[in-house]
Amino acid sequence: MKHTLYDKIWADHCIHENEDKSSLIYIDRHLIHEVTSPQAFDGLDIKKRDIWNKQSIMATTDHNVPTINRDKGITDPVSKIQVETLRDNCKKHNIELYDLDNIKQGIVHVIGPELGMTQPGMTLVCGDSHTSTHGALASLAFGIGTSDVEHVLATQCLNLTKDKNFKIHVNGKLKPFVTSKDLILYIIGKIGTSGGTGFTIEYAGEAITDLSIESRMTMCNMTIEAGAKSGLMAFDKTTHDYLKDREFLPSKKHYDNALKYWESLVSDESAHFDRTEVFDANDVEPQVTWGTSPEMVTPVDSKIPTPDTVTNEEEYIDTLKYMGLEPGVEINSISLDKIFIGSCTNSRIEDLRDASQVVKGEKVSSSIKQAIVVPGSGLVKAQAEAEGLDKVFIDAGFEWRDPGCSMCLGMNDDFLQPYERCASTSNRNFQGRQGDKGRTHLVSPAMAAVAGIKGHFYNVKEFMNEK
Amino acid sequence: MKNNNFQGQVIPINRDNVDTDLIIPKQYLKSIKKSGFGPFLFDSLRYTTTATLDSNSDRTEVSSFILNQTPYKKGTILIAKSNFGCGSSREHAVWAIQNYGINIVIAESFADIFTRNSYANGLLLICLDKNIIAKIINDALSSDSYKIKVHLESNIITLPNEENISFTIDDSYKERILNNLDDIELTLQYKNKITEYENKIKQTKPWLFDNE
Numbered sequence: 001m002k003h004t005l006y007d008k009i010w011a012d013h014c015i016h017e018n019e020d021k022s023s024l025i026y027i028d029r030h031l032i033h034e035v036t037s038p039q040a041f042d043g044l045d046i047k048k049r050d051i052w053n054k055q056s057i058m059a060t061t062d063h064n065v066p067t068i069n070r071d072k073g074i075t076d077p078v079s080k081i082q083v084e085t086l087r088d089n090c091k092k093h094n095i096e097l098y099d100l101d102n103i104k105q106g107i108v109h110v111i112g113p114e115l116g117m118t119q120p121g122m123t124l125v126c127g128d129s130h131t132s133t134h135g136a137l138a139s140l141a142f143g144i145g146t147s148d149v150e151h152v153l154a155t156q157c158l159n160l161t162k163d164k165n166f167k168i169h170v171n172g173k174l175k176p177f178v179t180s181k182d183l184i185l186y187i188i189g190k191i192g193t194s195g196g197t198g199f200t201i202e203y204a205g206e207a208i209t210d211l212s213i214e215s216r217m218t219m220c221n222m223t224i225e226a227g228a229k230s231g232l233m234a235f236d237k238t239t240h241d242y243l244k245d246r247e248f249l250p251s252k253k254h255y256d257n258a259l260k261y262w263e264s265l266v267s268d269e270s271a272h273f274d275r276t277e278v279f280d281a282n283d284v285e286p287q288v289t290w291g292t293s294p295e296m297v298t299p300v301d302s303k304i305p306t307p308d309t310v311t312n313e314e315e316y317i318d319t320l321k322y323m324g325l326e327p328g329v330e331i332n333s334i335s336l337d338k339i340f341i342g343s344c345t346n347s348r349i350e351d352l353r354d355a356s357q358v359v360k361g362e363k364v365s366s367s368i369k370q371a372i373v374v375p376g377s378g379l380v381k382a383q384a385e386a387e388g389l390d391k392v393f394i395d396a397g398f399e400w401r402d403p404g405c406s407m408c409l410g411m412n413d414d415f416l417q418p419y420e421r422c423a424s425t426s427n428r429n430f431q432g433r434q435g436d437k438g439r440t441h442l443v444s445p446a447m448a449a450v451a452g453i454k455g456h457f458y459n460v461k462e463f464m465n466e467k
Numbered sequence: 468m469k470n471n472n473f474q475g476q477v478i479p480i481n482r483d484n485v486d487t488d489l490i491i492p493k494q495y496l497k498s499i500k501k502s503g504f505g506p507f508l509f510d511s512l513r514y515t516t517t518a519t520l521d522s523n524s525d526r527t528e529v530s531s532f533i534l535n536q537t538p539y540k541k542g543t544i545l546i547a548k549s550n551f552g553c554g555s556s557r558e559h560a561v562w563a564i565q566n567y568g569i570n571i572v573i574a575e576s577f578a579d580i581f582t583r584n585s586y587a588n589g590l591l592l593i594c595l596d597k598n599i600i601a602k603i604i605n606d607a608l609s610s611d612s613y614k615i616k617v618h619l620e621s622n623i624i625t626l627p628n629e630e631n632i633s634f635t636i637d638d639s640y641k642e643r644i645l646n647n648l649d650d651i652e653l654t655l656q657y658k659n660k661i662t663e664y665e666n667k668i669k670q671t672k673p674w675l676f677d678n679e
Contacts, residue, residue, distance in 0.1 A: 015664045016657055020639035024657055026664055028675055036557065038499035049651065052661075055676070064497065078497040078520050085499050122675075129556040129580055143580055145558035146501075147587030147650070155654040157661055193484055194550040197579055227553065229579050250674030258674045293484050315483060409493045409555075430488040430554060436517040 002268040004165045005232050006200045009140040009265070013123045015157065022159045027152050028122040029139075030056050031108045032095075034086040035063045035411070036127030040150035041089040051093050052156040058117050059090050060098040062107045063411050067374050067401035070100055079412065106377025106403040109133040109344035113217065114379055116246025120235045120262040125152055130344045130427065132223045135231040136216035137239055138265040140200070142229035164274040166199035166228065167267075170207035172281040177460045179354065180215035181346060181425070181444035183207065184222045185287040189297040191277060196228030199275065202267060203233050207281035213242040214350040221345045222427050225294040235265040286460055288331050289429045289442040291319040296429075300447065300459045304329045322431055323439050324419065331457050334441070338422040339364070339371035339398075339452035340434070341445050343408035346425035347376030351445040352384045356392045358449035358460065364397035365455030372399045372414065374406040398452070410435045423451035471620040471645065473570060473591075475543030477613045478533060479604040485547050486554035487581065491563040495520055504559055505566030509534055538612050546573040546603055552581025561588050571617055573624075575600055589644050593617070593624070593634050619645065 003011070016024040037059075044051070051057070064079040066072075074080040090097040098105045104115060109130050112118040120138040125131060127149040134141035148158055168187060174180075188195075201223050208216070216233050223231030233239075240259070243249060250258040285299035296319065298305070306327045310316040320327065325334070341347070341355050352375065364371045373393045375381035381403055384390055390400045407414040408426035416422055416438025425448050426433075429440040443451065446460045454463070495507045498520055506523060513534055515527040528535040545564065551574035552560060561584045564572065571591045585592050595603075603626070607613040616625040619641060624632045642648070669676050 015660050018639075020637065022639070024654065024660070026661070026668075035496050039501050039558075042499070047651070053665075076497075082497050082499055119674075121672075127556060127558075129554065131556075143556035145556055145561070145580060145584035145587060147558060148583060151651055151654065154651045155661065156665075157654055157657075159650070159654065193553055194576060194578070197550070197576065224554075224580075227550065227578060251677070254674035254677065258672075261672065293486075312483060314481070409488075411493045411496065428486075428488065428554060430486045432492050432511040433488050436492070436511055 002271040004267040004271045004273065005138065005202055005234055005265055006140065006163070006165055006230075007271070009121060009123065010162055012121065013140075018159065022161045024157050025123060025160045026157055027125050028056060029058070029117060029124040030152050031112055031117070031124070031126035031131070032057060032059045032086075032149065033062050033108050033126070033128065034082045036146050037089065037149055038082065038085045039146045040127070040153060043150040044153060049154045051153050054093060054095055056156065057095050058098070058112070059086060059095050060105055060108050060111055061086060061100060062403075063405045063409070065100060065404040066412055067404050067406050067414060068399075070402055103378035103382060106380065107344045107347060107405055109217075109221065110347060110376030110380065113137055113213070114246070114377055116243060116248040119243070119249070119258075120239060120265050125158070129224045130221050132229060132231045133217050133221040133344055135220040135223070136213055136233050137243070138233060138235040138262070140230055140232065143224065163200040163229070164198055165272065166196060166201045167273040167276045168201055168203050169276065169278045170203065170205040170281050171278065172207055173210060174207055174281045174284060175461070177446060177464055178284050178286060179444040179446065180211050180218045182287045183281065183284050184219040185289065185294065185297045185442060186284045187279060188222065188226045188294050189287070190279070191226055193225060193293055193295045194227040196223065196226040199228050200230040200232060201226065201228045203231065204267070208233060209236060209238070212350060213238060214348040217348070218345055222294070225427060234267065235262045286444065286447050288447070288457055289440070290323065290325065290331065292322055292429055292431050294427070294429060294442060297442070298331060300331050300457055302331060304331070324421070332459070333456060335367060335421070335456045336423045336451050337369045337420040338416060339368060339448050340374070340407040340422055340424040340426065341372070341448050342374030342376070342406050343424075343426035344376065344405070345427045346445050347374060347380065347403075349380050349383050351425065352380070352389050353387070355445040355449040356389045358446050358463065359396045359398065359453065360392050362396050362453045364452045367455040368452055369420070370399070371397060371452045372401055372407065374401040374414070375403050377403050396453070407434055409433060423448045423457070471618065473617045473619070474614055475570065476538050476541060477603060477607040477615055478539045478542035478545045478569070479607040480533065480545060480547040481604050481608070483548040484550045484553055487552055487557050487560040488554055490552070490560040491557065492517070496557055496559050501562050502566055504563035505568065508563040508567040543569055544571045544573065544615060544617070545569050546600060546607070548600060549575040551577050553578040556580045556584070558584045558588070561585050561590050565590055573600070573603070586640055586643065587650060589647060591617070591619070591644055593636065595632065595634060599632060
């Protein structure tokens with residue numbers, strides 16, 4: 001019997017098969033943050049339940065935290081209570097917390113892999129839909145709600161129904177300056193935001209194996225935007241190289257055995273997938289979303305679709321009204337107010353390097369009100385500063401911030417004012433996501449940087465050729 | 468839900484991809500409680516301006532939005548199109564729907580995490596065919612009152628014109644909804660099996676437990 005990578009991790013963690021189609025699945029790693037955990041801890045208290053395995057948990061503060069003037073603390077009293085509640089809960093239960101005073105603090109999906117807490121073959125959960133990110137390390141990772149957070153705290157398990165297997169095979173090589181962000185936006189444009197519902201998606205093919213782990217994380221991260229809870233990529237040499245020397249990796253004593261196990265974390269040849277889609281990396285140009293769903297996406301050198309090309313005209317009209325755009329408008333002619341480089345999708349060191357290449361020696365357009373770079377973690381920030389990237393951004397007119405989720409969802413002070421338009425490296429362009437009535441265009445870090453310099457969208461390939 | 472039968476006014480939301488950011492915007496996720504989200508359900512569609520958890524007064528309603536209109540305002544059954552609840556995993560979306568007084572959501576399809584969150588809170592989700600949804604939305608929008616009956620025991624929905632529509636629902640989900648079961652307690656019945664499994668992987672994957 002041939003098995004997919006997903007089948008293997010599933011079988012390895014199955015404790016019990018229930019009479020209905022669900023199974024009791026063991027969870028190896030549990031990441032928590034301030035927004036989706038307080039009610040879960042409360043639930044434990046009410047029922048006087050203990051935490052099953054504290055060692056499996058890692059906590060950080062990221063969603064609500066300031067990215068500027070941290071010495072003043074959190075000024076919003078409601079945010080402050082939420083962060084302090086996490087601190088209290090971690091202290092009470094003796095859970096490791098990476099807090100604002102720790103250089104290892106950062107966005108939960110950046111620090112998990114960075115510290116080696118995310119390991120191949122693990123089942124990993126977090127009360128956050130972008131937990132799919134960790135699948136880039138051949139770990140079965142998915143977002144859960146607060147009730148499930150409580151369930152995992154109390155039992156180290158979840159009752160789950162097995163997903164179907166979906167393989168997305170990408171042939172060929174990405175063109176220069178086209179990134180994995182463009183590729184995943186392109187794929188979401190093709191399969192739609194519910195294309196992956198009920199599936200776990202495994203990405204494979206030359207274009208995928210060519211990617212760095214950080215680029216793979218960007219794709220797995222946005223897999224939830226295609227409707228699938230988990231994205232997966234097979235373990236390979238790139239994975240192994242990335243993991244080397246990470247803090248929480250298996251000790252020397254166990255490393256060889258762990259590696260042997262990790263090397264088995266690939267889909268068997270000719271394993272059965274319930275659905276397969278094949279794409280060609282050569283077809284992918286830099287992408288820009290134009291609407292309020294990630295599937296509303298188009299190449300930068302194209303136009304806003306016209307009504308005759310859409311399936312749901314009512315939704316299309318509402319969307320363009322919300323976005324303040326007209327049918328047939330050239331993407332390149334759209335002017336921006338703000339630029340956001342950051343989020344669990346694109347705030348890792350390679351993302352900052354990509355953007356800084358564009359920015360080097362340039363100035364942010366005078367028409368841009370604000371351009372911010374928010375590194376994903378304290379360690380990413382320190383690495384970027386060691387490479388002088390902070391200076392490149394600051395010289396160009398970008399603000400260089402402290403790590404957190406920031407303007408991806410604007411729970412802290414970084415958000416769009418009504419009707420402001422933003423080129424953002426984040427993951428969701430939903431109505432109001434970055435701020436009430438704010439208008440989001442999702443792009444790669446390099447494309448966001450170009451938009452900051454030009455004041456409007458512009459093809460990064462041309463920009464770099466002209467540079 | 469404690470009853471097998473349920474009757475209520477339909478609230479038609481004529482949209483695909485109703486995401487959880489739309490159901491409850493981020494500024495209201497700062498609460499550390501499970502209650503109090505009802506006033507902020509569909510906040511950005513309901514009001515002309517935004518508010519905060521501790522300051523929510525003197526806001527102007529968007530009169531064209533369904534929840535600001537009679538009879539929908541007092542509705543208890545929400546109906547929308549495909550991929551309802553997509554996006555963020557925030558369980559606050561389910562809490563907001565329930566806090567508002569809605570007991571059932573009907574759609575063509577639901578996002579995976581939203582479905583799990585609904586199960587955990589006993590919010591009943593029912594999938595119906597696209598054409599039936601379109602008909603109910605249409606009829607609900609053009610009627611002064613549009614109440615439907617949901618018979619959970621027999622998996623039947625009765626429309627105001629007495630037409631019966633059957634739906635399918637997972638039996639274990641139905642049992643959980645009807646009996647309001649404690650999921651954690653159910654899992655803890657397998658406590659010994661979980662410990663047994665842990666003992667096994669301590670041998671086969673010792674690196675997960677021993678960092679020395």
